[in-house]
Amino acid sequence: MTPITPYPITPWRTVPKDIPRPDYVGGSGPAPYGGPHVQSVETIEKMRIAGRIAAQAMRAAAEAIAPGVTTDEIDRVGHEFLLDHHAYPSTLGYRGFPKSLCTSVNEVICHGIPDTRPLEDGDIVKIDLTAYVDGVHGDNCATYFCGEVDQEAVRLTEVTHEAMMRGIRAVKPGRQVNVIGRVIEKYAARFGYSSVRDYTGHGVHTAFHSGLVIPHYDEPSFDTVIERGMTFTVEPMITTGGYGWQQWDDGWTVVTADGSRCAQFEHTIVVTDSGAEILTVP
Ligand code: MF3
Ligand code: CO
Numbered sequence: 001m002t003p004i005t006p007y008p009i010t011p012w013r014t015v016p017k018d019i020p021r022p023d024y025v026g027g028s029g030p031a032p033y034g035g036p037h038v039q040s041v042e043t044i045e046k047m048r049i050a051g052r053i054a055a056q057a058m059r060a061a062a063e064a065i066a067p068g069v070t071t072d073e074i075d076r077v078g079h080e081f082l083l084d085h086h087a088y089p090s091t092l093g094y095r096g097f098p099k100s101l102c103t104s105v106n107e108v109i110c111h112g113i114p115d116t117r118p119l120e121d122g123d124i125v126k127i128d129l130t131a132y133v134d135g136v137h138g139d140n141c142a143t144y145f146c147g148e149v150d151q152e153a154v155r156l157t158e159v160t161h162e163a164m165m166r167g168i169r170a171v172k173p174g175r176q177v178n179v180i181g182r183v184i185e186k187y188a189a190r191f192g193y194s195s196v197r198d199y200t201g202h203g204v205h206t207a208f209h210s211g212l213v214i215p216h217y218d219e220p221s222f223d224t225v226i227e228r229g230m231t232f233t234v235e236p237m238i239t240t241g242g243y244g245w246q247q248w249d250d251g252w253t254v255v256t257a258d259g260s261r262c263a264q265f266e267h268t269i270v271v272t273d274s275g276a277e278i279l280t281v282p
């Protein structure tokens, strides 16, 4: 499999002035979030809408995946879907990120910038898309196949989806967030796979990344107690090799250190009385 290399990036896509944008856009980064992890009923209701639009936009963008199509074209489709639904693409202008979603192909772990590389038959493509609607974010990611992929890619993708679902099903009020990482890492290890440690799930609501960390590996020191009304992501990145990583000179693209392939899925969830409800559903 040929390693992924950087390709030229197209100019910024514009967003009409009448679509409200997060306050970090145009600045160097968001103001630190100092509010609670538990969200109001009103915020959660808004997040259902943001989550639905994020899921629908991701599905629309994924329909464009085919051999020969550039990741920039996938970005264009996701961008236009969001604008058509009066949503702002949360990544566009987030700490200087130049595109409306992330496309991370094969050994790219996360934060790939959509560019003019044409997708190849056999690529696995992660689309990570976040919608900002009515003051809140809905964040989701999934792994898709370009054309015919090999058996290892199919299994890696299935295992990663199941790992995310097991992490979500482990969510219960009264438990510590480290339970999520424990079940994810242990499930990946059954297949000889590794769960990436240095990129994590996060609190998400009025803030894109609230500061609450949701680990995808077994680390007891992440001991925040889960409470009803908390909203956060579960977004494991699982590789067929190790969890080491390197970053490209673009300051964003994260690749596996050993060149092994990586799959990822992500949902935004809200904690209920008995478990978790997924908000990023189409
Ligand atoms: N959506 C990503 C996440 O799951 C964040 C992407 S930030 C970007 O947290 F700047 F890289 F786009
Ligand atoms: Co995301």
Ligand code: CO
Pocket: 139, 201, 202, 233, 235, 266
């Ligand atoms: Co996220």
